[in-house]
Amino acid sequence: MIKETGRVIALETDGLWVETIQRSACHSCALQKGCGQGVLARFAGKPAAIRVLPGDCDIRNLHPDDQVVIGIPEDVLVRGTLLIYLLPLVLLVAGAALAASVSSSDIMVACGAALGLFGGGLIARLHSMVNxxxxxxxxxxxxxxxxS
Structure with missing residues (x-):
């Protein structure tokens, strides 16, 4: 189980909204300011709000601004990461290869790659909506x- 600390920002009858406290590894990394991750974290500038299910905990004692620990199984995170990052990349390459086998035009290959990338993103989005x-x-x- 991967755990993260957060702050309750809203309560619902069947769950709660938690603002995660995003920690960056930039202070311990050798690249320091030469990496895009730190730049993106500073650019976004706001924590993420996540809807959390109560699990086995009683949420009736919670109030906004309470500190909580939330968790998600490791396999869910790994599969989600593969779906979001790897599937569009694989479909991009497959689309480019398929277009290259049909036509030798660079424009057609680029269009095939773009369609593959778009298809991978669409599949990931549909999976997200279904689940x-x-x-x-x-x-x-x-x-x-x-x-609090």
Whole structure:
């Protein structure tokens, strides 16, 4: 289980919204300011809000600004990462290869690659919409750390 600390920002009857405290590895990395990850983190500038299911915890004692620990299974994170990053890349290469086998035009190969990339992104988006309410892939509340 991968765990993350966050702050409750809203409560619902069947779950809660948690603002995660994003930690960057930039301070310990040898590249320091030469990496795009740190630049993107500074550019975004705001924490992410995540809808969390209560799991086995009682959310009736929670209030906004309470600190909590949320978790998600490792395999869900790995499969999601592969779906989001690897599938569009594989379909990009497959689209380019298929277009190259049909035509030797660079424009056609580029269009085939773009269609493959778009198709991979579309499949990932559809998967996300289908599994939106699947409790197996949603983060769950593990424990409450503090009251506000």
């Amino acid at each position: 939106k309410n699947n409790s197996r892939v949603q983060p769950i509340l593990l424990e409450q750390l503090s009251h």
